[in-house]
Amino acid sequence: MAAFDLPDLPYAHDALAPKGMSKETLEYHHDLHHKAYADNGAKLAQGTEWEGRPLEEIVRGTYEKGAVAQSGLFNNASQMWNHNQFWEMMSPDSKGMPGELQSAVIESFGSVDKMKEEFAAAGAGQFGSGWAWLVKDEGGALKVTKTENGVNPLCFGQTALLGCDVWEHSYYIDYRNKRPAYLQNFLDNLVDWENVASRM
Numbered sequence: 001m002a003a004f005d006l007p008d009l010p011y012a013h014d015a016l017a018p019k020g021m022s023k024e025t026l027e028y029h030h031d032l033h034h035k036a037y038a039d040n041g042a043k044l045a046q047g048t049e050w051e052g053r054p055l056e057e058i059v060r061g062t063y064e065k066g067a068v069a070q071s072g073l074f075n076n077a078s079q080m081w082n083h084n085q086f087w088e089m090m091s092p093d094s095k096g097m098p099g100e101l102q103s104a105v106i107e108s109f110g111s112v113d114k115m116k117e118e119f120a121a122a123g124a125g126q127f128g129s130g131w132a133w134l135v136k137d138e139g140g141a142l143k144v145t146k147t148e149n150g151v152n153p154l155c156f157g158q159t160a161l162l163g164c165d166v167w168e169h170s171y172y173i174d175y176r177n178k179r180p181a182y183l184q185n186f187l188d189n190l191v192d193w194e195n196v197a198s199r200m
Contacts, residue, residue, distance in 0.1 A: 003055040003077070004042035006035050007084055015092040020185040025173045033169050034083040041076035048073070055081050056154055063155040078150035082131060086165055091192035101197035108142035115144065116187045122146040123166045123183045132183070134162040136200065161199045162191060 001007070009030055014023040041058075045051045050058045050073060059081050062074035097105070102112060109115040115134065122144050123132030130148040135158040137143055142161070145153070153160040164186050171182035 002042075003053065003058060004038045004045065004080060006038040007087070009087055011092050016090060016190060019092065019094070019189040020174065021090070021190060022174050025170070028173065029165075029170055030083070030087065034080070037076045037079040037083065041073065041080050044073040044076060050077075055084075059152065059154050063151070075150050078152050078155075081154065082150060082152050082163060082165065085160060085163055089162055089192055089195055090186075090190045091195070094190060094192050095194065097193040098197040101193060101200060104142055104200065109144075115142075118144040119162070119164070120180065120183045120187060123164050124180045126166050129167040132164045132166060133158075133160055134196070135160055159199060162196045 009026065013026045013030075016026065017023055045053075045058065050061065053061075055077060058073065058077040062077060065074075097112060105112050105115045109118065119132055119134060123146065126132065126146045126148070128148065130146055131150075131152065133145045133147065133153055135143055135145055135153045137159075138157050143158075145158070147153075147155075152163070164183060166179060166183070171179060175182040175185075
């Protein structure tokens with residue numbers, strides 16, 4: 001799969017509706033917003049040193065090159081990568097947190113509830129557009145972070161375990177301006193904790 005090939009959703013557009021993310025949201029978010037990042041990224045990479053490179057390499061490389069690259073290719077590549085992960089981090093059949101992940105979370109945060117509280121606060125407190133993340137840093141510690149716009153953990157040498165999109169297009173259809181409610185529902189009902197654990 002090429003860097004800017006739009007992946008299909010891993011479930012039907014209406015699969016998350018019973019858990020608080022509507023078919024309409026997925027139609028707009030995946031089929032329009034995510035597709036725009038794919039189309040624009042492919043156009044911007046064409047004829048450059050980044051054409052044909054893996055997506056993660058494009059994200060890291062253009063971020064390191066700074067503001068000029070970030071103004072176009074970085075933004076589309078990073079948002080492409082973010083969304084590729086985001087769909088996989090949710091499931092209509094989400095189950096409880098596997099033991100290994102739960103132990104790591106408790107070791108780092110004191111409790112699962114404390115981690116969720118910090119994650120929700122990071123997402124709610126991100127001014128404007130961005131993402132909330134649960135990451136594993138280079139030393140192996142788990143941390144909650146937030147990033148603006150399309151910036152993601154790849155840019156800082158971190159492993160993204162869980163990410164939540166807090167751009168308005170991700171929640172406005174279902175939650176209007178209630179970003180905290182969207183984040184709480186994401187954590188309580190939508191996260192595929194087995195997928196999160198597999199990223200450890």
